[in-house]
Amino acid sequence: xTALPLRVGVASWxxxxxxxxxxxxxxxxxxxxxxxxxxxxxxxxxxxxxxxxTFDAGSAAHFVIMELRLPRALTGALVGAALALSGALIxxxxxxxxxxxxxxxxxTGASVTVVAGLVAGGGVYGGVSGLLxxxxxxxxxxxxxxxxxxxxxxxxxxxxxxxxxxxLVGIGVAAVxxxxxxxxxxxxxxxDTSRAMVWISGSLNGRGWEHVAPTALALAVLVPLTLLxxxxxxxxxxxxxxxxxxxxxxxxxxxxxxxAAVLLxxxxxxxxxxxxxxxxxxxxxxxxxxxxxxxPLLCSAIVGAVLTTGADxxxxxxxxxxxxxxxxxxxxxxxxxxxxxxxxxxx
Amino acid sequence: xxxxxxxxxxxxxxxxxxxxxxxGIEAGTVTTIIGPNGCGKSxxxxxxxxxxxxxxxxxxxxxxxxDRIPTREVAKIxxxxxxxxxxxEGLTVADLVARGRHPHQTWYRQWSxxxxxAVAAAxxxxxxxxxxxxxxxxxxxxxxQRAWISMALAQGTDLLLLDExxxxxxxxxxxxxxxxxxxxxxxxxxxxxxxxxxxxxxARYADRLVAMRSGRVIASGAPHEVLTEELLRxxxxxxxxxxxxxxxxxxxxxxIGTLSxx
Numbered sequence: 001x002t003a004l005p006l007r008v009g010v011a012s013w014x015x016x017x018x019x020x021x022x023x024x025x026x027x028x029x030x031x032x033x034x035x036x037x038x039x040x041x042x043x044x045x046x047x048x049x050x051x052x053x054t055f056d057a058g059s060a061a062h063f064v065i066m067e068l069r070l071p072r073a074l075t076g077a078l079v080g081a082a083l084a085l086s087g088a089l090i091x092x093x094x095x096x097x098x099x100x101x102x103x104x105x106x107x108t109g110a111s112v113t114v115v116a117g118l119v120a121g122g123g124v125y126g127g128v129s130g131l132l133x134x135x136x137x138x139x140x141x142x143x144x145x146x147x148x149x150x151x152x153x154x155x156x157x158x159x160x161x162x163x164x165x166x167x168l169v170g171i172g173v174a175a176v177x178x179x180x181x182x183x184x185x186x187x188x189x190x191x192d193t194s195r196a197m198v199w200i201s202g203s204l205n206g207r208g209w210e211h212v213a214p215t216a217l218a219l220a221v222l223v224p225l226t227l228l229x230x231x232x233x234x235x236x237x238x239x240x241x242x243x244x245x246x247x248x249x250x251x252x253x254x255x256x257x258x259x260a261a262v263l264l265x266x267x268x269x270x271x272x273x274x275x276x277x278x279x280x281x282x283x284x285x286x287x288x289x290x291x292x293x294x295x296p297l298l299c300s301a302i303v304g305a306v307l308t309t310g311a312d313x314x315x316x317x318x319x320x321x322x323x324x325x326x327x328x329x330x331x332x333x334x335x336x337x338x339x340x341x342x343x344x345x346x347x
Numbered sequence: 348x349x350x351x352x353x354x355x356x357x358x359x360x361x362x363x364x365x366x367x368x369x370x371g372i373e374a375g376t377v378t379t380i381i382g383p384n385g386c387g388k389s390x391x392x393x394x395x396x397x398x399x400x401x402x403x404x405x406x407x408x409x410x411x412x413x414d415r416i417p418t419r420e421v422a423k424i425x426x427x428x429x430x431x432x433x434x435x436e437g438l439t440v441a442d443l444v445a446r447g448r449h450p451h452q453t454w455y456r457q458w459s460x461x462x463x464x465a466v467a468a469a470x471x472x473x474x475x476x477x478x479x480x481x482x483x484x485x486x487x488x489x490x491x492q493r494a495w496i497s498m499a500l501a502q503g504t505d506l507l508l509l510d511e512x513x514x515x516x517x518x519x520x521x522x523x524x525x526x527x528x529x530x531x532x533x534x535x536x537x538x539x540x541x542x543x544x545x546x547x548x549x550a551r552y553a554d555r556l557v558a559m560r561s562g563r564v565i566a567s568g569a570p571h572e573v574l575t576e577e578l579l580r581x582x583x584x585x586x587x588x589x590x591x592x593x594x595x596x597x598x599x600x601x602x603i604g605t606l607s608x609x
Binding site: 005006007010011012013014095159227228230231234235237238239241242244245246247248249293294 | 360393396397398417418419420421422423426427428429432433434435437438442446447449450452454455456457458459460462463499502
């Protein structure tokens with residue numbers, strides 16, 4: 001694989017040309033999808049109307065662009081990037097292409113607390129729409145996601161952390177959480193559970209700046225930290241003894257990278273619910289395009305943003321005027337991909 | 348004394364394997380640890396390479412407690428090749444050897460000309476320059492082992508710990524690996540500590556043998572001092588004749604049979 005040395009003064013890197021190409025192509029694609037997302041909808045707009053609407057506060061389109069379409073599309077892109085980055089980290093650490101934030105207990109844990117919150121707090125009709133819906137649900141999801149991850153990590157830890165053990169424990173815990181979720185859905189009031197169903201499918205409906213801001217902030221902090229950990233991640237693909245011999249403190253390095261993955265997934269889930277398959281598929285797509293040994297972090301994030309933004313465009317417009325939860329589209333696109341992955345690994 | 352174990356107690360959890368062991372490694376020597384299966388020789392080597400934290404006592408690197416030196420600094424002085432190491436699938440020889448530069452790199456200094464030079468030199472020394480772009484899993488056992496040693500060489504340490512570097516290799520490949528070790532020692536004056544199973548090869552390629560049994564050092568010294576018929580009975584419960592190796596003159600063990608047990 002072509003990796004060119006890039007040296008500036010004392011600084012030096014190895015640059016993969018296909019990684020650079022994927023990054024640039026991905027960003028162009030993302031910009032195109034964002035523009036399409038601005039134009040298409042109940043009120044179709046030309047590109048010049050979109051531009052006017054964006055910058056002219058007095059124009060008719062301003063509200064539609066700035067308060068509805070732009071924050072929703074941005075939330076989608078940011079959440080997709082966060083999920084994909086989280087998936088890339090976990091797949092590298094677990095050395096398993098089928099690992100994703102689900103096995104860390106994040107998404108399933110969040111589903112349990114959110115469904116519990118909606119079912120328990122939603123007894124009075126309409127009483128949930130205010131505070132619980134905007135502030136309460138993301139906070140509950142964040143709490144549930146972190147708790148779920150703590151349970152998995154605690155059970156998987158045994159004088160260090162082993163990738164396979166983590167995956168096995170994660171699958172077990174996810175099964176328990178999923179069944180608790182279904183039990184809550186069964187005993188809950190039908191109106192509450194239908195709201196909950198939309199959330200647990202992963203949806204970008206009605207996402208505003210209050211969802212963009214925390215996700216953007218989390219990414220702004222976590223992406224640079226994660227990129228600094230890239231070298232440890234490369235080393236951690238070897239056996240623990242080799243990693244130690246190379247001068248890496250295995251357990252702290254692994255714990256920090258897992259923490260970053262958990263936070264990324266938890267923040268994304270808090271904003272848009274557990275959107276399926278983005279975290280699983282994006283790193284594997286990026287890996288196959290770039291041809292590197294493990295999922296490339298930045299490229300995975302860009303693929304995740306493109307996938308989620310594209311899927312939401314379909315979710316919003318394919319069955320207009322009915323808007324699907326974006327998670328249903330990513331699942332429909334992702335499931336065949338998952339089968340394809342398993343099929344390939346059989347050979 | 349480059350590397351020293353002082354009264355170390357080693358084990359995994361409640362299982363103590365080595366208790367109160369002392370061993371010193373002189374600069375510029377090749378030391379080989381021998382002993383029956385389960386005697387604690389690999390455990391000792393792992394502790395010397397700070398892969399295993401002693402439950403008691405201490406390991407000293409150049410006179411300083413190894414666990415008080417940042418692990419990255421240790422990695423610039425001491426290279427360890429663990430027993431049967433595993434590499435990610437599809438990794439090429441060049442990528443593996445480049446990984447050895449890890450302790451010398453930072454996030455902004457990931458591929459300096461020093462790194463490039465060290466990797467090229469390590470590939471050259473192990474005769475792998477032509478195989479650099481081949482995936483590791485396509486190599487023969489001997490080539491693969493040389494690739495791992497090459498990675499340890501790229502690390503640029505003058506102290507090398509090798510845990511059974513000849514396991515699973517046929518005799519020709521065992522000799523190939525040990526010739527490389529001898530070359531590293533003679534050309535660059537590296538200090539090497541190995542664990543080996545084959546006593547005759549151990550005797551031929553080591554300056555000093557350390558014989559262990561049940562977590563204790565039974566004898567240590569030059570091969571002809573250590574490898575005696577009496578010691579083989581005591582350490583390996585092996586009835587054998589020791590003659591002079593017709594090629595190298597070092598002790599050669601010719602087994603007669605095991606001692607009746609029980």
